Amino acid sequence: MYHASFIVENNFSIGYPALEQYVHINGTLIPRDQARVSVFDHGLLYGNGLFETIRAYRGKIFRLEQHLNRLFRSMEFLHYPRAFTPVSVEKAIYETIEANRTPDAAIRVTVPCPVQSGL
Numbered sequence: 001m002y003h004a005s006f007i008v009e010n011n012f013s014i015g016y017p018a019l020e021q022y023v024h025i026n027g028t029l030i031p032r033d034q035a036r037v038s039v040f041d042h043g044l045l046y047g048n049g050l051f052e053t054i055r056a057y058r059g060k061i062f063r064l065e066q067h068l069n070r071l072f073r074s075m076e077f078l079h080y081p082r083a084f085t086p087v088s089v090e091k092a093i094y095e096t097i098e099a100n101r102t103p104d105a106a107i108r109v110t111v112p113c114p115v116q117s118g119l
Contacts, residue, residue: 021100022099023035023096024092027088029096029099041112042113043112049112050110051108052108053107053108054108054109055107056104056105057104058103058104059097061107068090071109071111072086075111078113080113080114081114093107093109
């Protein structure tokens with residue numbers, strides 16, 4: 001299954017209590033310490049995949065549309081299947097920010113390389 005994982009980390013520790021962090025994987029928010037990657041993941045095995053690092057300031061995502069456009073253009077260029085939409089990625093990003101209570105955050109959207117059948 002192709003998926004995008006979303007990790008929101010608080011870069012500004014002043015004023016934000018240390019809370020359990022959540023990641024968004026395969027459409028589900030899970031505690032960060034429970035996130036797992038398959039040992040067969042191509043990103044792990046071969047170092048291939050895509051990512052975007054995006055900033056949020058006071059809960060507003062900086063140039064989100066441009067970041068998502070670049071991510072989806074890169075997916076198209078590399079012939080990744082479109083297993084999700086820009087709208088679903090945007091929704092997951094905002095859900096993750098809200099769950100982590102981090103209005104000022106660095107967001108990393110990772111899209112692992114799809115595994116071709118027979119590999």
